[in-house]
Amino acid sequence: MKDGIIIVDKPEGLSSHDVVMHIRKVLRIKKVGHSGTLDPLATGVLLILVGKATKFFRRFLSFDKEYIATLKLGLITDTGDILGKVIKEASIPILDKEVIQNAFKQFLGEIEQVPPMFSALKYKGKRLYQIARAGREVPRLSRKVFIKELKLIDFNGQEINFYVACSTGTYIRKLAVDIAERLNSGGCISQIRRVAVGPYKLEEAVSLDKINENSILPLKDFP
Numbered sequence: 001m002k003d004g005i006i007i008v009d010k011p012e013g014l015s016s017h018d019v020v021m022h023i024r025k026v027l028r029i030k031k032v033g034h035s036g037t038l039d040p041l042a043t044g045v046l047l048i049l050v051g052k053a054t055k056f057f058r059r060f061l062s063f064d065k066e067y068i069a070t071l072k073l074g075l076i077t078d079t080g081d082i083l084g085k086v087i088k089e090a091s092i093p094i095l096d097k098e099v100i101q102n103a104f105k106q107f108l109g110e111i112e113q114v115p116p117m118f119s120a121l122k123y124k125g126k127r128l129y130q131i132a133r134a135g136r137e138v139p140r141l142s143r144k145v146f147i148k149e150l151k152l153i154d155f156n157g158q159e160i161n162f163y164v165a166c167s168t169g170t171y172i173r174k175l176a177v178d179i180a181e182r183l184n185s186g187g188c189i190s191q192i193r194r195v196a197v198g199p200y201k202l203e204e205a206v207s208l209d210k211i212n213e214n215s216i217l218p219l220k221d222f223p
Contacts, residue, residue: 003051004216009205010038010046010194019208023048026211035060036197039173041081044194045202050216062168063198064148069189071160071176076186079118080173090186097155103182104150104162107175112142116174145170159190 010019016037024032033054035047044067047060074092077084131138146167153161160179164172173189180187195202206215 002213002216002218003053004049004218005053006048006050006211006215006217007200007205008046008048008211009202009207010043011208012043013040014208015040016046019046020048022208023050023211027213033057036168038194039081039192041083041189042192042194044192045197045200045205046194047197047200060198063200064165064167065170065194066163066165066196067172068153068161068163068193068195069172069176070191071162071180071187072190073158073160073180073183073185073187075188076177077188079188080116080171080177081189081192084118084188088186090180092158092185093183095155095157095183097152100155100160100183101152103179104152106182107147107150107179110144110146113145113171113174113178114142115140116171116177118173143169147175160187165196 006023008019008023010016014022016034020032020034024030027050029050031051031054033049035049035057038044038046049057049060072082074090075082075086076088076090078087079085147164147170148167149163149165151163153163155161164170164175166172166175172192176187176189193202
């Protein structure tokens with residue numbers, strides 16, 4: 001079995017761990033891992049490390065990410081995405097593209113972001129999402145993230161389709177919720193697709209049902 005990386009186009013509905021388990025079964029190898037999670041709702045670029053390449057895990061953690069996502073206004077959920085429990089409905093003010101673009105400008109550059117409760121970060125040894133599922137909320141420290149680009153793609157009166165290029169550690173769900181609040185509404189992510197992780201682009205990705213040993217890129221191609 002070759003050692004290397006597989007650029008997977010993750011389908012909606014699967015966790016990153018589900019993808020790892022599938023590839024272990026297909027390739028018949030246990031030494032498989034991913035280099036950063038994608039939410040079950042999210043699709044797109046997921047980097048899978050195979051064999052000795054798993055030792056290079058940390059090399060991929062610092063890569064910037066790029067996404068195309070849809071913010072649904074008027075619906076607030078506990079997870080910040082459409083899969084969560086609806087906790088409130090908010091009014092949607094009259095908006096136009098100029099107003100949205102002006103709001104976007106306020107999120108460019110280095111910003112402070114409080115990680116959402118539904119995340120894999122740990123608090124006193126437990127994952128935040130485990131605590132959230134138990135109906136509890138704990139304090140989280142804000143942290144600095146960097147939004148390199150934030151562009152409006154389309155707006156239909158209720159949904160904002162946008163592109164974002166950001167530093168590692170940025171929660172797009174949280175960014176969307178904060179944008180909705182800045183627009184004097186509320187909202188959640190209804191679609192999200194990761195189109196790049198560092199130099200690895202969606203155009204290079206392989207769908208899960210087509211993965212085989214030939215999908216593994218050799219170590220010499222690593223950045």
